Amino acid sequence: MSLLSTRGLSKNFDGLQAVSNVDFDLPEGQIRALIGPNGAGKTTFVSLLCGRITPSSGSVSFDGRDISKLPAHKRINLGMAYTFQITSVFANLSVSENVSLAARKRVRGPSVMTVVQQVLDKVGLADRLDQIAGDLSYGHQRLLEIAMGLAQAPRLLILDEPTQGLADSEITAFKSLIRDLSSTTTILLIEHNMSVVMETADIITVLNFGEVLAEGSPAEIHANAEVQTAYLGTG
Numbered sequence: 001m002s003l004l005s006t007r008g009l010s011k012n013f014d015g016l017q018a019v020s021n022v023d024f025d026l027p028e029g030q031i032r033a034l035i036g037p038n039g040a041g042k043t044t045f046v047s048l049l050c051g052r053i054t055p056s057s058g059s060v061s062f063d064g065r066d067i068s069k070l071p072a073h074k075r076i077n078l079g080m081a082y083t084f085q086i087t088s089v090f091a092n093l094s095v096s097e098n099v100s101l102a103a104r105k106r107v108r109g110p111s112v113m114t115v116v117q118q119v120l121d122k123v124g125l126a127d128r129l130d131q132i133a134g135d136l137s138y139g140h141q142r143l144l145e146i147a148m149g150l151a152q153a154p155r156l157l158i159l160d161e162p163t164q165g166l167a168d169s170e171i172t173a174f175k176s177l178i179r180d181l182s183s184t185t186t187i188l189l190i191e192h193n194m195s196v197v198m199e200t201a202d203i204i205t206v207l208n209f210g211e212v213l214a215e216g217s218p219a220e221i222h223a224n225a226e227v228q229t230a231y232l233g234t235g
C-alpha cells in the first residue's frame with residue numbers, strides 16, 4: 001500500500017491551473033524526486049499534500065486515510081514533516097534550541113537532548129550545537145531545517161529544494177544523508193539539481209504545466225524524449 005496517494009488533485013489560482021488532476025502514489029520506503037520546469041506546480045503540489053493550501057478538487061490520502069480535510073498540524077502529527085524553500089529556523093535561537101523545539105513535539109525530558117544530538121550528528125551540524133541559527137550559512141540553515149524535520153521521526157519527509165544554496169561539498173554530503181535516511185523514512189524531494197535527483201531517487205515524477213508528464217526510474221526519465229524537451233533541454 002502507498003504511504004501517500006493523491007487522486008484527481010487540482011489547484012486553480014484565479015483561473016490558472018497550477019496543479020491539474022494529479023494521481024500520485026508514493027510507496028513506503030521510497031525516495032521519490034519531483035522535478036519539472038519553473039512554474040510546473042511542484043511547490044503547489046507539496047503545499048496541497050501538507051495542508052498549507054486547500055485543493056480546488058481531488059483528494060490526498062496518508063497511510064490509507066483520507067486527510068484532504070485535515071489541517072496542516074494534524075498531518076504533521078500523523079508523521080509528515082517538510083521543509084520549504086524559505087528557511088523557517090528561529091534565527092535568534094541556537095542550533096540545539098531550534099531542534100529541541102521540534103523534538104519536544106515527540107519526546108520529553110532528557111530524551112530531547114539525545115534526539116537533538118542524534119539528528120544534528122546525522123546532518124553534520126553536531127559541532128555547531130551552541131551557535132545562533134541566524135549566524136549559520138544559508139546552506140547550514142537548510143541542514144538545520146532538515147534536522148528539525150528529522151527530530152519529529154517522520155514517516156514521510158518532504159524536502160523542497162534542499163540543496164539550493166549548498167556548496168558542492170555540502171551537496172555530496174547531502175546525497176549520502178538522503179540515502180542514509182531512506183532506511184527509516186519515505187522521502188519526497190523537489191530538486192532542480194539533476195545530479196542529486198539522478199543519484200538519490202528510486203523513482204522520478206515529472207510535472208509540467210501542473211500535470212504528470214512522466215514517471216519512472218532515473219534511467220527511464222533520462223531517456224524520455226518528452227521530458228528532455230520539456231525540462232532537460234535536448235539531453
Ligand SMILES: Nc1ncnc2c1ncn2[C@@H]1O[C@H](COP(=O)(O)OP(=O)(O)OP(=O)(O)O)[C@@H](O)[C@H]1O
Pocket residue numbers: 013016018036037038039040041042043044045
Ligand atoms: N498563491 C498563488 N497565487 C497565484 N498563483 C500562484 C500561487 N502560487 C503559485 N502560483 C502559480 O502557480 C504556478 C505553479 O507554481 P509553483 O510555485 O507551484 O511551481 P514550481 O514548479 O514549484 O516552480 P519553481 O520550480 O519555480 O519553484 C505558477 O504559475 C505560479 O505563478
